[in-house]
Amino acid sequence: MNTIPDFHDGFFDGLWVSDEKRVHLFLRTVDKKPFTLVLRGVKLFNASNIRQGNIILDLALLDAQQLTTAHIAEIYEFEGEQQEEKIKRFLASAQEELLNALEMSTS
Numbered sequence: 633m634n635t636i637p638d639f640h641d642g643f644f645d646g647l648w649v650s651d652e653k654r655v656h657l658f659l660r661t662v663d664k665k666p667f668t669l670v671l672r673g674v675k676l677f678n679a680s681n682i683r684q685g686n687i688i689l690d691l692a693l694l695d696a697q698q699l700t701t702a703h704i705a706e707i708y709e710f711e712g713e714q715q716e717e718k719i720k721r722f723l724a725s726a727q728e729e730l731l732n733a734l735e736m737s738t739s
Contacts (some may be wrong), residue, residue, distance in 0.1 A: 636691065
C-alpha cells in the first residue's frame with residue numbers, strides 16, 4: 633500500500649467510477665499539486681454531499697479492524713426490519729475479508 637499525502641485543506645476535484653471495480657478520486661493538496669487516488673477492487677462506493685469547491689477536511693484509509701457498525705450503516709444505507717442484524721453481519725463479513733474503507737470529510 634502506498635502512502636497517501638496529507639490532504640487537509642486540499643481540494644476534491646471529482647471522481648470517476650469505472651466498470652473494472654475501480655474508483656478514481658481527483659484531488660489536489662493545499663499547495664494545489666494534483667493527485668489521483670485509484671481504489672481497486674471496490675465492492676461498494678457511496679458518495680454523498682459532493683459539491684463544487686469542496687475542501688477536504690480529512691482523508692483516512694481504514695483497515696478492516698477499524699470499521700464499525702456506523703461505517704457499515706452509512707455505506708449500505710440499510711432500511712427496514714432487522715437492520716441491526718444486517719449491519720452486524722456485513723461488518724463481520726468485511727472484517728473477515730480484510731476489506732478497507734476510505735473515508736473523506738469535506739466542507
